[in-house]
Amino acid sequence: MKILIVDDEPRHVRGMSNMISMMRPDAQILAAKDGIGALEIMRSDRPDVVLSDIQMPLMDGLAFLKQLEEEGIRTKVVMVSAYNLFEYAQTAIRHGAYDYLLKPVDSDKVEELLKRLELQLAAESKQQDESADMRQRLHMTTSAYRSRLLHLWLSGNLSDEERAELEALDIVKDANTVVLTELSFTQQVNKDRSICPPELVQQLEKVWSCFGQAHTFSLNTVLNNGVQLVTVVHPVSPIHEKRREIREALSSLREAWLSDGELIHGVGSNPDPLIHDIGVLYRAAQTAIAYTFHDCWSGTVFHDELLFPKRTVFRLDGERLFEALQEPGMDSVKAMCRSAFDELAAEGQTDPKLLKEYASLTLMKIKSRTRDVIDRHAGSVVTETAVMAIPNCAGYEQLIQLIAAGLGEVHQSLSDRKQDKSEMIMEKCLSWIQEHFMKDLTLEMAAEQFFFNASYFSTLIKSRTGKSFSDHITEARMRHAKELLAAGNLKIYEIAARCGYRDTKYFTRMFKKQTGLSPEAYKHISFSQTRNED
Template identity: 30%
Template sequence: MYNVLVADDEPRHRRGIADMIKQLRPEYRIFMVKDGLEALRIIEDNRIDIILTDIRMPNMDGLTLIERMESRRERVKIVILSVYGNFEYARQALQLGAFDYLLKPLAFPELSGILDKLDTALEKERLSLQDGAVLRQRLSSAAPVYEQHLLSRWMRSASSEEELQEIRSLFPAVSGGFVMLAKFRKREVAESYTLEDFEELKTSVKNWMKEIYQTVGPSLSFNLEGADPMIGSIVTSTHSLEWLLKRDMEQFRQFIRQVRDEFGLTLTLGAGNWVADLYSEAPQSFEQAQKALEYTFYTGAGQLVLFDEIAYNPDKPSLKMVPADTGITDALARLDRDTVAQALKTLIGRLLEGDCPSPAHLKDCVLYALVNEVKGSELFLRQEEVSNFISEMEFQVPACESLDEVEQRAAFYLNRIMDSIGERKENKSGRTISLCKAFLEAHYMEDLSLEYVARQFFFSPAYFSSFFKQHTSLTFTEYLLRLRMDKAKELLQDGDLKISAVALSVGFRDAGYFTRVFKRETGLSPEEFRKKDIL
């Protein structure tokens, strides 16, 4: 059984969320509070496992609550509740360590799914805590933390002279060699492993790598500090890297497959060039290995990439390559999805002409183009939509791990922009047509022309004619005539009203012409219609 705290300043929302959780998880114990301060008071006296909190609350909002929980180092899973226009706050919450976020109003399927994810995560933590002491002892004996820190600083050219002397003690009598990096997919690791389990996994991988390198020369593998889950290897050898890899390429491929089969993780290897003096040039080989890993953005992950074989210019300034007119803006305004898709492919094709830019540069360029398209469509979008689109794109596009993902993400946002534009235009068109109909209802008895009515709504006659038929399925003339005939039928029910008076009342100056038109439209003359109606 888990203890759940629901924080929302709206009593109805608070009670509704609690009732839904109770239906989905009857065994849960639920606390309800109206703001972050009340939440902290409850947490002081009770063990809380899960918090579902609104972002905007009085006294203490959801973001502040997350920060306070982080400072207390409480092992609590926090889910943010956010409305559509508040994605920027949800993004901040995720960066502060929130477990996930849900959009309000909540639906049962979404809430059920997040509760399943929470159950899985909490159970993994419970199991890992039971074996934590033994695991930490094994890790500390396998890879000293200080040694990893020392080597990470060396690779990034951040070592002091004293640290460099310590590094020399790790590689006695060494000369040439190269650096290889092994990178795991961050999402796969986060979805499948706790921190402790992944540390144990890396220990196994480092042991395998040591076996692979032993035929080449002495090596040292270590956990590389940084945001990405990576293992660095410094391999000493008197042979060139090209000679070594031709001989052992299949062994590396087998190693990548083994990691996939054993652990369900995609492993990518990036190798820097062989250098004659590892002490002074290892950081250079390390940087090359990083750029080799970056190139899998174009080629795909799960393989060995050599720096010498990559075909891109990491320093290419892609932002200067953005065409002034991509054709996307006009196609968006016309809601022409096929043209938008083709223009996007053309844009990315231009960015890839010649030497491909670095993945970071390309993603910046695509993001820049998307933001410009959103800003260029501001007239057709609500202000909150503009802000939300930009916030989401600034978060999602840089996180893309491949060129295909960038293209898919860009297409996704361009289609969402068109959906919003189309909805806004449809709503605006509906209001305009309603006003046109109301105008005709009030003035049908006057001498009206399409040109005159078009001017009343600031349209050109040609556009108004097309617009009117598109939204009523009738031409302007057909609609006005049908309206006048309907009004005439109503007036003819008055047996004392002359036909000429009826004709004049519905906009006909000539009673004879009115009679001919009425018979053509109804099959009866006005007198015949009146008698039929009376009978």
Template identity: 25%
Template sequence: MDSVLIVDDEPWVAKGLNVLIDWESLGYTVIGEAYDGIDAMEAIEKQKPDVVISDIRMPGLNGIELLESIRLQGLQTKVILVSGFAEFDYAQKALQLGAFDYLLKQVDRNTLTETLLRLKMELEKRHIGKREPELHLEDLFELLEPDNNIKISNFMINREMEFEFPHYRFISCLYLHSSASDAVIEQATQNGIQWIRFRTGQNKTSYLVNYDEQKSPADLLDFISGSLDSAHYMGISGIGLYSTPIGKLYQESDIALSSSSFLQAQRMTEYKSTDHIAELSKLVLKIELAIKGYKRDIIRQGLNELSEECEKRSMLIDQISAVYNQIVLFVYKYYGNSDFAQGLEYLTYSQIVRSCESVRQLFERIGVIFAQQSDEEMLLSKETVKKIIDKIDSSYTEDISLSMLSRQFNVSLGYLSALIKKETGTNYTDYVVAMRLNLAKELLSDESLSIQDIVERVGYKDYFHFNKLFKKHFGITPSKHRKI
């Protein structure tokens, strides 16, 4: 149902319009009446109706001024103006300002019905135009999930596509600015390469490339150097076949891209499944024994060595994440009941990219909890604790990291992590994510906001990351939640 606000300075006229036709049979619901332009504008700002039917001659704001205010605020509300004066200049002014139509009093039932039916067609086009990209993005989100076993062959058959070459790769690109293309999926052929382009983020585009690795490996290099030269960072998956799950291949490219952007050592990274973790087992064991014995100097030394090894080996971000989480596991294994350990959290590779600036900073999260806390920290006042929590509560839609908060309030990262978990019952990341997602859930009831609008309003940029978090938190995607 599209919502309607009726505005007239004569209440009996407004009520007459309210009962003149069967609104619901036409797909509308009247959400209220207003009896002057100022009250009407307040109601419009608060309720954001799809349609306003307003008299022109009113005290406060007249109908033309009301229409101007709606347009100045960038609202998408459609306006039908009504007047008892059959004057051409009123109608001309109204249409110039974008009024949908101009009706004369006394409003005829058939005329109003015909106008609303025409308007309904326009509103339906707007709703479809707004939601169709979101539905496509949701389908794409499901398709590219790493645990989705849909094969490239199934995807191609379902979209009635035919690719002639035996090999596939995903190439994910990160740009400094948003992609100029709004298309979710596009297909093209170029110089011996067939590809499908997916818009996988605000500044991110991914390509499923089909080529012949054995006969024409240079075609892929030509495509990268020619068509993707404007990408700031690039991640290339391993080689896939017709039977390879499409989600697996995409995740490989995403891991490679995240590795490039996080390590910043090279612009382009290719995914390789080298097991660095086994090669680092002696160093990891050394750190475990130091943690068990609470030998702070050896812990710090071992973590520094581990950081250097990760960087020197140009380890992919998913393996860095695995090593980090293994060390976190040791901390919980030996000190799980201690307050100082409660600030530590397991991190996925995408969380690491979003919350840390370097490998060294990542492992410092572990090292700082073994540092001796200062007397000032141990005696942190309740007022300061409240200020910290209030700061988080008022700024959770902004890009504020835990390290920024630790610098602002002059406390160590480990102590701050433990403090937040003690006060809120959860770690910093989960606390912020929960608040953002609860706000998003509320905003989804506002049909005037697209899901991309909501993503940005609650503090995210990447639709896919938001979608994944929302589904994990509520068990349903945001688009499906909106339909409930």
């Protein structure tokens, strides 16, 4: 309990404060020396009880009490005075005083007074809570019933009696615009996703009220991760004239809710003020909101902006795409897909369902084309992307990313297979060099042997082994030359010939370049080492 003591005598203030503090240690005690100071405290702190002297300078207790009455400040005021005069008590009670105490104040009477005050304050608090709860329940019941009527109105299932009730609401009169709004919550938002945030209802109503009479209510539609709302509008001027301002206002609202989720809107309106078929407008809003899939609309689509083109163009060559997937990088693949789907999207005019169908079909065709080449994991990822992820994706850029991700699995699998095949070819090539190094081998001969272009084969060998084709031949020949020289039973020209060199001098230069020794020196050193070992 918060108690204000008003008295121009400091000792009286201290005495009363100490007495109440001993009786009620948890009470919050405030003090003022006259009526003017007490009024300031009343306006700012709103104490529950005031104990005020009557005789005070500037503004006495009775004037203070009268001022409270004029300002509508309701609190329990107990007048305290040394004068036992009936007219004082009568005046105080007439101006709303709760009770009257005589100085010197008796502690038992103060205790009795505090008990009565506590009981009455508790009773009033309980009554206020019950009244507030009743008002809230009444508001919720009225709002729920009104929303039910509006739901039936949208679906065209109103009875005559219900229609009469609904038409009594000003909002439905001459309404020619219906807005369907969806809020899809992000995974991080910890909310009951079946309950529409009341602040969103208020904010939508506020936005649309700038353009006409508006009423927003939530739909009882079950979404996986969000809620739907409908705003019925009777615009002051035709909606198409305010389209830019509306889109800016809704974009700002979208930004405000970005931390909670994605906010999108579909607007169905009828330019003819004499036609108010709410069912048609609602279905138009449903169609329009589906096109927010296209990022170019920035989350708001007006139904009359859609052209519904009859002819769709999709220019993605499957064979060219397959060839691009065999290139080292994904740049060509991504560029081809982006170009083809941008053209198909027709600047946001193509039905998102059609885009998704072409996306899934593209992935499944590539999977079929590569089914004997790519591994099982890549095939499973492509299928899951085409069958599950793409049909459920929420936006155009997400669709493009899913296509790229699915094709990326195929590209990686093809690259891995090509790399494995290259490793096998390198092993065979190096073995082939070991078997034929004594012949006059050329890069063209090796490339033809393994069915490769000579230039590509040269690059492949270098990238896989770090050495050129000629380096591998030279190493094989030098290795064999060392073995023959160490044996010591052949002449230098004979060893050169057996290692594939027709020119003995050229063989000598090459051997010295590779080992740092001439063939004769290497032969001598090898022979000496062999003899010492023996």
